[in-house]
Amino acid sequence: DSGVTQTPKHLITATGQRVTLRCSPRSGDLSVYWYQQSLDQGLQFLIQYYNGEERAKGNILERFSAQQFPDLHSELNLSSLELGDSALYFCASSVATSGENEQFFGPGTRLTVL
C-alpha cells in the first residue's frame, strides 16, 4: 500500500460524457502527478500540482483539466470523452516538486468509454 488513494477504481461511461477522478496523496506529500497509461502509449505524464498550484504540464489534452485543493487532494476532470480516452489513470504523490523525488503511485482508475 503506497498510501495514495484513488477513486473510483473502475469507471464505465459513454462518449461525450464528463467524469471526475479523485486522488488523495500520502500524508505530508505536497506534489500530485497525474498519468495516463494505455496499451499503445505506455505511461504518459499529464500534469503536476504542488501545494495547490500547477507546476508542470505534459501531454494533457485541452478536454482534460485538474486541480489540487487546500487539503491537497486532487481531481482530474475529463470531458467530451472519446473512445481513445479509455485507459488507466494513475495519480502519484511526492514530498517535494523535483522530478527526481520518489513518486508513490496510487492503484489507478480504469476508465472505459463505450
Add this chain to the structure above:
Amino acid sequence: TQLLEQSPQFLSIQEGENLTVYCNSSSVFSSLQWYRQEPGEGPVLLVTVVTGGEVKKLKRLTFQFGDARKDSSLHITAAQPGDTGLYLCAGDPYNNNDMRFGAGTRLTVKP
C-alpha cells in the same frame, strides 16, 4: 518515438536464469529511475541512479547508469517468479518535472 527506449519489450525466462534489460536515450538525464509495475497496480520505485557510471545493488538486482548519463541497465541474478512484472525506466530530461517513462520490459519468470 519514445524518449526512453527499453529493450527487450518482452522477456520470458525460467526461474534461476540471469537477465539484463536496457533503457536507452539520445538525451542526457540528470538521473534515471527504475520502477516495477504488477498487473492492476501502480508502479513502485526500485531505485534512482544519479551519477554517471554509478552501480547500485538491491539484493539480486543491479542497476547501472551509463557514463554519459544517456542509458541505464537492470540486471537480475537468479530470477524468481516474484520478479515477474513490467519494468519501467523514467527520467526528467528537461528538468521541468515532466517525467518521461519508457514503454517498459514485460518480464515473466516461469517456475
